[in-house]
Amino acid sequence: xxxxxxxxxxxxxxxxxxxxxxxxxxxxxxxxxxxxxxxxxxxxxxxxxxxxxxxxxxxxxxxxxxxxxxxxxxxxxxxxxxxxxxxxxxxxxxxxxxxxxxxxxxxxxxxxxxxxxxxxxxxxxxxxxxxxxxxxxxxxxxxxxxxxxxxxxxxxxxxxxxxxxxxxxxxxxxxxxxxxxxxxx
Amino acid sequence: xxxxxxxxxxxxxxxxxxxxxxxxxxxxxxxxxxxxxxxxxxxxxxxxxxxxxxxxxxxxxxxxxxxxxxxxxxxxxxxxxxxxxxxxxxxxxxxxxxxxxxxxxxxxxxxxxxxxxxxxxxxxxxxxxxxxxxxxxxxxxxxxxxxxxxxxxxxxxxxxxxxxxxxxxxxxxxxxxxxxxxxxxxxxxxxxxxxxxxxxxxxxxxxxxxxxxxxxxxxxxxxxxxxxxxxxxxxxxxxxxxxxxxxxxxxxxxxxxxxxxxxxxxxxxxxxxxxxxxxxxxxxxxxxxxxxxxxxxxxxxxxxxxxxxxxxxxxxxxxxxxxxxxxxxxxxxxxxxxxxxxxxxxxxxxxxxxxxxxxxxxxxxxxxxxxxxxxxxxxxxxxxxxxxxxxxxxxxxxxxxxxxxxx
Numbered sequence: 001x002x003x004x005x006x007x008x009x010x011x012x013x014x015x016x017x018x019x020x021x022x023x024x025x026x027x028x029x030x031x032x033x034x035x036x037x038x039x040x041x042x043x044x045x046x047x048x049x050x051x052x053x054x055x056x057x058x059x060x061x062x063x064x065x066x067x068x069x070x071x072x073x074x075x076x077x078x079x080x081x082x083x084x085x086x087x088x089x090x091x092x093x094x095x096x097x098x099x100x101x102x103x104x105x106x107x108x109x110x111x112x113x114x115x116x117x118x119x120x121x122x123x124x125x126x127x128x129x130x131x132x133x134x135x136x137x138x139x140x141x142x143x144x145x146x147x148x149x150x151x152x153x154x155x156x157x158x159x160x161x162x163x164x165x166x167x168x169x170x171x172x173x174x175x176x177x178x179x180x181x182x183x184x185x
Numbered sequence: 186x187x188x189x190x191x192x193x194x195x196x197x198x199x200x201x202x203x204x205x206x207x208x209x210x211x212x213x214x215x216x217x218x219x220x221x222x223x224x225x226x227x228x229x230x231x232x233x234x235x236x237x238x239x240x241x242x243x244x245x246x247x248x249x250x251x252x253x254x255x256x257x258x259x260x261x262x263x264x265x266x267x268x269x270x271x272x273x274x275x276x277x278x279x280x281x282x283x284x285x286x287x288x289x290x291x292x293x294x295x296x297x298x299x300x301x302x303x304x305x306x307x308x309x310x311x312x313x314x315x316x317x318x319x320x321x322x323x324x325x326x327x328x329x330x331x332x333x334x335x336x337x338x339x340x341x342x343x344x345x346x347x348x349x350x351x352x353x354x355x356x357x358x359x360x361x362x363x364x365x366x367x368x369x370x371x372x373x374x375x376x377x378x379x380x381x382x383x384x385x386x387x388x389x390x391x392x393x394x395x396x397x398x399x400x401x402x403x404x405x406x407x408x409x410x411x412x413x414x415x416x417x418x419x420x421x422x423x424x425x426x427x428x429x430x431x432x433x434x435x436x437x438x439x440x441x442x443x444x445x446x447x448x449x450x451x452x453x454x455x456x457x458x459x460x461x462x463x464x465x466x467x468x469x470x471x472x473x474x475x476x477x478x479x480x481x482x483x484x485x486x487x488x489x490x491x492x493x494x495x496x497x498x499x500x501x502x503x504x505x506x507x508x509x510x511x512x513x514x515x516x517x518x519x520x521x522x523x524x525x526x527x528x529x530x531x532x533x534x535x536x537x538x539x540x541x542x543x544x545x546x547x548x549x550x551x552x553x554x555x556x557x558x559x560x561x562x563x564x565x566x567x568x569x570x571x572x573x574x575x576x577x578x579x580x581x582x583x584x585x586x587x588x589x590x591x592x
Contacts, residue, residue, distance in 0.1 A: 025441050091528070094552040096550040108541075110526050110537065119526070121524075139414055140414050141415040141417075141559060167242065167591055167592075
């Protein structure tokens with residue numbers, strides 16, 4: 001075999017399946033014991049560590065664990081999650097322009113803990129004039145996500161090494177994902 | 186008035202002697218055959234060695250996320266075709282699974298199997314295109330024709346399935362748009378029987394080819410820690426020693442019922458990424474073979490009248506169904522208030538859709554986590570120290586699709 005050094009892995013716990021089965025595993029929010037009013041374990045640990053800087057979102061919608069984090073402590077929380085709690089991946093970071101809510105922007109992060117196969121969504125609310133602390137010091141992959149969020153949504157970041165527009169040209173005016181940006185030119 | 190002879194200054198004495206310390210900038214792209222789309226690189230060169238590489242993207246930006254905020258959930262499906270245009274079926278399935286998660290809809294068994302078939306055909310055809318163009322970039326022109334011969338059959342299959350070759354728009358909330366046609370399975374079976382040996386043939390052309398190994402081994406190495414730090418997923422991550430595959434880790438569409446393996450390698454170089462994708466084609470073939478065996482007659486639509494359109498024959502003959510159809514298409518569907526993130530294992534890696542709904546017929550915010558966007562971030566880091574010809578190999582090995590990067 002030519003591929004002598006290439007390793008193959010069938011993930012433990014998943015074996016060849018018998019012919020007749022009732023169906024695939026139910027979706028996580030339909031599983032037995034899924035309780036939307038219970039704080040997910042990963043958010044509970046955060047609350048125990050950071051107190052009122054973290055607020056879990058209840059009820060849990062479709063088993064997506066979500067927590068609000070206060071802007072001032074987000075870098076600290078992120079570093080703790082990455083270095084202590086095993087959330088090694090920052091899968092995604094995006095912004096939402098919310099002029100109809102009490103705050104102006106939401107920054108939404110999706111983390112993934114590969115060893116535990118667990119996801120966590122963190123959200124930070126920003127009011128007018130507030131800057132989102134950059135997470136590039138924690139995950140270098142945050143760099144382009146933050147540039148995109150700045151470019152399209154207009155969220156200001158502090159501490160980013162290279163905050164330039166990324167998808168739109170440099171001279172572009174405005175941020176198209178803001179709700180008041182016109183759809184027609 | 187003769188100019189003094191130019192003095193070569195060595196900045197660091199431990200530099201290799203071919204580095205002069207004097208750099209110049211080379212612009213690659215956006216129109217460049219080796220950048221696989223409208224990717225632009227500005228490369229600082231010292232002699233032929235890259236000292237710095239800056240990536241410029243956005244040439245294909247179409248504002249897909251903004252469009253997602255003003256189109257209904259059904260109307261957005263065609264836009265997902267244009268994300269990863271080499272595997273539109275994957276994007277279709279990824280998007281629709283996110284919407285179905287938002288609305289809590291379960292589709293019947295046959296629909297799940299058809300979606301798996303669609304995803305795996307998309308994966309193989311995307312990998313075939315990657316293999317052909319990657320080899321073409323490095324001078325192995327022959328392979329390109331072999332991979333396109335195989336892709337032709339796959340595209341014929343996609344055409345039978347969806348009615349079109351490229352912009353498939355195959356999935357719908359609660360089902361797929363049409364069942365597999367009669368002549369589909371014989372063509373698929375015939376192709377599957379021949380494809381295993383064909384992959385071996387590709388291997389014989391490249392895997393121990395001295396030029397290929399010389400151009401790819403040890404080039405563009407990404408360590409496991411770096412890959413995780415950057416958030417790489419898919420084959421690029423698995424080539425760096427991390428066997429993470431969402432089809433295993435967080436199965437969707439019934440992937441937990443299939444018996445397949447996740448290939449991974451430790452080296453993290455261009456060669457490892459080549460080996461991973463080659464083996465993935467074999468594993469996808471295994472999944473396809475099992476999926477064909479699982480295909481039992483049955484409904485392809487969920488039993489959910491709020492999202493599933495009525496039968497066309499009844500729409501044309503009966504009043505109630507006509508109104509139902511009209512309301513569904515013109516008004517759209519209203520999901521509950523909430524936000525979901527759902528990710529699938531697309532050919533390039535984790536393709537995630539984040540949908541925030543305020544209960545209206547369009548998404549309040551729709552964000553696409555595209556795997557190629559994240560992979561391209563690695564480029565600036567790993568090109569440094571290699572030559573221009575290696576940059577071409579590295580771009581191809583990361584397998585970016587600009588439709589998905591720029592959105």
